Amino acid sequence: MATTHNATGFAEFVSQVAPWGGGAGQFSVLKFHVDMAAIAAELAATVDGSAADIVQLWDIPVGCKILGVLVNVTTVEGAAATVAIGDGTQPAGFMAAGSINALTTTTMLGSSTATDAYAIIGGKLYLTTDTLDLTFATAADIDLAVFDVYVMCIFINV
Numbered sequence: 001m002a003t004t005h006n007a008t009g010f011a012e013f014v015s016q017v018a019p020w021g022g023g024a025g026q027f028s029v030l031k032f033h034v035d036m037a038a039i040a041a042e043l044a045a046t047v048d049g050s051a052a053d054i055v056q057l058w059d060i061p062v063g064c065k066i067l068g069v070l071v072n073v074t075t076v077e078g079a080a081a082t083v084a085i086g087d088g089t090q091p092a093g094f095m096a097a098g099s100i101n102a103l104t105t106t107t108m109l110g111s112s113t114a115t116d117a118y119a120i121i122g123g124k125l126y127l128t129t130d131t132l133d134l135t136f137a138t139a140a141d142i143d144l145a146v147f148d149v150y151v152m153c154i155f156i157n158v
Helices: 036-043
Strands: 004-006 026-035 054-060 064-075 082-086 095-099 105-108 130-137 146-155
Touching: 026 036, 026 054, 064 082, 064 095, 130 146
Parallel strands: 004 054
Antiparallel strands: 026 146, 054 130, 064 105, 064 146, 082 095, 082 130
16 A cells, blocks of 8 residues: 655755745746655654555645656666656656666656656646645655656746
8 A cells, every 4th residue: 555755844955945936927947856766764763665655745725737757767776666746636747657777867747758647737826735646656765766856837826
């Protein structure tokens, strides 16, 4: 059974929230550096891909429109493992099952081949708060991968 881990308050993610000073209409690219060994240590728990565990990465504010995400893997997991990126409504809304066991940059949303749920509608405007979620699959213990998640968004209402 999947476990949801709230990592939104972790120091490495809090510093990445958008600068609100520019007001409504501000475009931002947020970068979340995801080091699974550090996350597992701070959680004091194993992130289990075979159980489809979820790590909540960011508290998405009301009035934010996420246009797309990009994942850049810099350290591989060492075993077959994938991550999907979405929210509480659509777990793979922005990216479905991207490998974190290969050094790669995967762009989702905004490319001509994007077929993920939110790509089809050009992103998602959040009218209520939600979380940006990473859902892991395949490997039982996700604790080696290091990757960056870039989130392209516009803040409509700040």
